[in-house]
Amino acid sequence: MPLLTRPRSLIAVEWGDGELRLSLPAKGGRITATFPLTAPPEEQGFEVSRRLEELAKRGSLAAPICVVLPSYACTFKLLRLPPTNGEAREQLWRTEAANQLGLPLAEIELAFAEQPEGVLVAAVRKSFLHTYLAPFTQLDLPVRWVVPAIIAEWISVSSPPTTSWGLLELRGNRERLSGATIALGTGNCLRLVHAVLLNGNNGEWLVGELLRTLALYHRTFGEAVGHLFVIGNRQWLEEVEKARSFPPMEELPLLGEGNTPAERLLSTVSLVVSQHPDLMSFPPPQREPALVWRRVEERLVGASAVLAFLGIIAGFIASTQLSALREQVRTEQTLLAQQRRELNRLTAKGISVKVQSLEQLWRTVANPRNDPLELLYWVSKALPTSVWITEWVFLRDGQVVLRGSALSHAAVTDATRALSEVEIDEGKPLFVEVFTNYATTRTTADRTFVDFQITAWLSERLTPRQRQVLRP
Amino acid sequence: MKDGHRWFLIGLVAVALVSWLWAGSAFWQCRSLRTQLRQLRSQRAETEKFLKQARAQQKRYQQLTQELGNPLTEFDLGRMTAKLMEQVEGALTQSKLKAESLQPLLWQWNADLRAIRLAVQVTAVTTHPTISEGLQGVTELLMRLRAVRPPTAIERLTMQAVSEPRPALRLQAQIVWFVPVEDTLLKKWATPTRRPILRR
Numbered sequence: 001m002p003l004l005t006r007p008r009s010l011i012a013v014e015w016g017d018g019e020l021r022l023s024l025p026a027k028g029g030r031i032t033a034t035f036p037l038t039a040p041p042e043e044q045g046f047e048v049s050r051r052l053e054e055l056a057k058r059g060s061l062a063a064p065i066c067v068v069l070p071s072y073a074c075t076f077k078l079l080r081l082p083p084t085n086g087e088a089r090e091q092l093w094r095t096e097a098a099n100q101l102g103l104p105l106a107e108i109e110l111a112f113a114e115q116p117e118g119v120l121v122a123a124v125r126k127s128f129l130h131t132y133l134a135p136f137t138q139l140d141l142p143v144r145w146v147v148p149a150i151i152a153e154w155i156s157v158s159s160p161p162t163t164s165w166g167l168l169e170l171r172g173n174r175e176r177l178s179g180a181t182i183a184l185g186t187g188n189c190l191r192l193v194h195a196v197l198l199n200g201n202n203g204e205w206l207v208g209e210l211l212r213t214l215a216l217y218h219r220t221f222g223e224a225v226g227h228l229f230v231i232g233n234r235q236w237l238e239e240v241e242k243a244r245s246f247p248p249m250e251e252l253p254l255l256g257e258g259n260t261p262a263e264r265l266l267s268t269v270s271l272v273v274s275q276h277p278d279l280m281s282f283p284p285p286q287r288e289p290a291l292v293w294r295r296v297e298e299r300l301v302g303a304s305a306v307l308a309f310l311g312i313i314a315g316f317i318a319s320t321q322l323s324a325l326r327e328q329v330r331t332e333q334t335l336l337a338q339q340r341r342e343l344n345r346l347t348a349k350g351i352s353v354k355v356q357s358l359e360q361l362w363r364t365v366a367n368p369r370n371d372p373l374e375l376l377y378w379v380s381k382a383l384p385t386s387v388w389i390t391e392w393v394f395l396r397d398g399q400v401v402l403r404g405s406a407l408s409h410a411a412v413t414d415a416t417r418a419l420s421e422v423e424i425d426e427g428k429p430l431f432v433e434v435f436t437n438y439a440t441t442r443t444t445a446d447r448t449f450v451d452f453q454i455t456a457w458l459s460e461r462l463t464p465r466q467r468q469v470l471r472p
Numbered sequence: 473m474k475d476g477h478r479w480f481l482i483g484l485v486a487v488a489l490v491s492w493l494w495a496g497s498a499f500w501q502c503r504s505l506r507t508q509l510r511q512l513r514s515q516r517a518e519t520e521k522f523l524k525q526a527r528a529q530q531k532r533y534q535q536l537t538q539e540l541g542n543p544l545t546e547f548d549l550g551r552m553t554a555k556l557m558e559q560v561e562g563a564l565t566q567s568k569l570k571a572e573s574l575q576p577l578l579w580q581w582n583a584d585l586r587a588i589r590l591a592v593q594v595t596a597v598t599t600h601p602t603i604s605e606g607l608q609g610v611t612e613l614l615m616r617l618r619a620v621r622p623p624t625a626i627e628r629l630t631m632q633a634v635s636e637p638r639p640a641l642r643l644q645a646q647i648v649w650f651v652p653v654e655d656t657l658l659k660k661w662a663t664p665t666r667r668p669i670l671r672r
Contacts, residue, residue, distance in 0.1 A: 297477060304484035304488050305484055308484055308491055311487075311491025311492040311494070312487075314499075315498060317495075318495045318498030318502060325509065326505065328509055329505055329509050336515055339520060343522055346523070351533055355529050357586035357587070357652075358540055358652060359536065361540060361586075364650065365623040370625060370626075373618060376610075389633075390632065391630070395628055396646075
């Protein structure tokens, strides 16, 4: 039993008798909820559907669902068949079930449970099953199990008596019983299940059915039922059980939690199913293509709406940026055009060539080496006092010729050295080359003079001595 | 599936498609515009650099024309020669030099310098009482010639001390005037003129 107390992510749902009951997984255990159905019986399916839809929207029905069928809606039969294996086994069971139950296969849905003494088959009308499961299929809920309640209840008895024993499930509300199910067997083996639809025929009718079932069991299996567990409101039996010879009855100890026996029963069923996922179950409803497409469509609509919204936002952002960029490009183009116009205006008349020519002209006229006044200043500053000049020639190609007289040859040499050491423009020599053409001694009136000619070059000579001015 | 739902879904898909196409197209346009903007800015920076150079050139041109005079658009040889001789003669007189001869030389034009070259040969003698004062007069003359606009250059200068009739300095100089001219004049002079050869 301790294993059964472990909660699992499984939802058990049951509806009928004016109530919708759910057993949901919760933190630290399970919670069970009962919703009264106020609509007339024929419209309760819609009410259930609406209630389930509300729960599904809140995300409460995401776990696998076990739908618990009322036991009285099913017909049970133990088929005594030789043990067979393989794929044909279920087909054999179906054929045998159809034969023994006397119901057409097209109208019923079957569920099987293999037992030591044979195969227990449960049948339910497809029309009932369709109606019962309609709220679930409409909402496309993940139904995994469709289990008759009595089967889960039988399995929930973990330490059954070794002799024949039975289970009596009573369904209904305080005013009336809607149905009862009697399950009889030995140990874990379920041999006979008799479902009685009471429709308000309480008391005597139920007792009669119970007695007939017990007698049938005794007659069929040759054993008397020694113990009966009762589930549900047993006040209907208390009035009559004293007068009859029933086996000892006691209430089935249910493991599940809940405020009412029905809630505890549903909680127990959910625990049993979570522990025995391969228990007898009718095939769960197939998802209808239309519903599948509707879910897809809902998701598509959502995704498309999100995409459209995001696309519009992205479009607005991108187009805003685009407008700003266009404006910037326009401004840049305007500025560039203005600049180009100004540049064209400034350079239209070949001003750079003109400036080059004027610069060259300016260099020619403003060069201090071409200015005789500058030369006159530097030469007069450099020459020693023992030398005097009688002729001074300045030529455009940079040649300067000095003719004159000196008191001695040494004075001429001093003059030549002094001229070659004249510096202008931060230490650059004024003359590139200075040499003495001649220095001739002349005596006049007992005085000796040295006549000389010095030639100095302001720039490198292109053709040496070609333009040298010689003494005329 | 209801038709209404289907049309709603189709509408939403269409809106999403159109909006993303819009966003995508705008995004691609933004990319291309950003590239264009980068190119434009680069071009503008380049042009700005050229513009700066052009402005500097323009400024330099103005400075040079202030020094050298505005380029001539029309050239009148007689008038220009007379002007040069007048200026030189004036400078000689102001510097107390007596002009012995003042002879204009052949004029030339220089395509590289974009200027014409007007030369005049001067022979003059100082009239100062002493050689030293005569030298001072020569210095003044050279300074005056330097201040002439358009500027003059002295291409050849010979200064000789003479004793007859009295001690003085004889000056012989070739003074050249460079006058900038406009391209139109240069083009006109550059056009070859060939006289037809007549044959019997």
